[in-house]
Amino acid sequence: MPEIAGILAVTERLLELAGDKVSAEEKALWQRMHDKMPELPTRVVDGVRMLAPAERFANKNNIENPELYAVFPYRRVAIGRPGIELGIDALNRREDRGNFGWRQDDIFMAYLGLTAQAREYVVGRARKWHEGSRFPAFWGPNYDWIPDQDHGGVLLKAVQAMLIQTDGRKIFLLPAWPRDWDVDFKAHAPYRTVIEGQVRKGQVTILKVTPSSLEKDIGVIK
Numbered sequence: 001m002p003e004i005a006g007i008l009a010v011t012e013r014l015l016e017l018a019g020d021k022v023s024a025e026e027k028a029l030w031q032r033m034h035d036k037m038p039e040l041p042t043r044v045v046d047g048v049r050m051l052a053p054a055e056r057f058a059n060k061n062n063i064e065n066p067e068l069y070a071v072f073p074y075r076r077v078a079i080g081r082p083g084i085e086l087g088i089d090a091l092n093r094r095e096d097r098g099n100f101g102w103r104q105d106d107i108f109m110a111y112l113g114l115t116a117q118a119r120e121y122v123v124g125r126a127r128k129w130h131e132g133s134r135f136p137a138f139w140g141p142n143y144d145w146i147p148d149q150d151h152g153g154v155l156l157k158a159v160q161a162m163l164i165q166t167d168g169r170k171i172f173l174l175p176a177w178p179r180d181w182d183v184d185f186k187a188h189a190p191y192r193t194v195i196e197g198q199v200r201k202g203q204v205t206i207l208k209v210t211p212s213s214l215e216k217d218i219g220v221i222k
Helices: 002-020 023-035 066-070 084-092 103-113 115-127 148-164 212-217
Strands: 042-045 048-051 164-169 170-173 182-191 193-200 203-210 218-220
Touching: 002 023, 002 066, 042 212, 048 066, 048 084, 066 084, 084 103, 103 148, 115 148, 115 164, 148 164, 148 182, 148 212, 170 193, 170 212, 203 212, 203 218
Parallel strands: 170 218
Antiparallel strands: 042 048, 164 170, 182 193, 193 203
């Protein structure tokens, strides 16, 4: 899964971003690599089809859920794309669970639009701190050391993905944001886009997009 999803994602973005800055031969190579990739691996568990770590795999020896790397970081299965239920079912049946250290469950939940689950996990993650340290954001040690910056990095990424997600030129606002969380925000998106806004009681009350011509690319998910 990680290799297939990664090559698909990277080659597509190279082809989109390269423009006239690379040779026709390089573009042709990227296109061939993309076209040679098989479908994302899936499996059936209890009659339900979902993402899989590989077409065939043996024992699981780590605490990762590699099938969900198609959701993040590679975004092959996501809001606005077909097959999102494959990711949701894989998440719900994942073997390893947790919201501490570098575990990415919180991010997966946000990118799959699972508001209640993402909320539970990021709040729980924020409340875990090292009681032997004065500074409350010195998380850890979890898997490694104190402070555990991975723990905080996942927290930041998950909260941002709950608020805003992008896919190419598409921008999704509030894809996994709890309706009872008020927020004032300023976020940067691709194509030098800056989005500033205010949300009250689940409604966007202020929205400013720079450049304004990109406002048409924004969709609010309720």
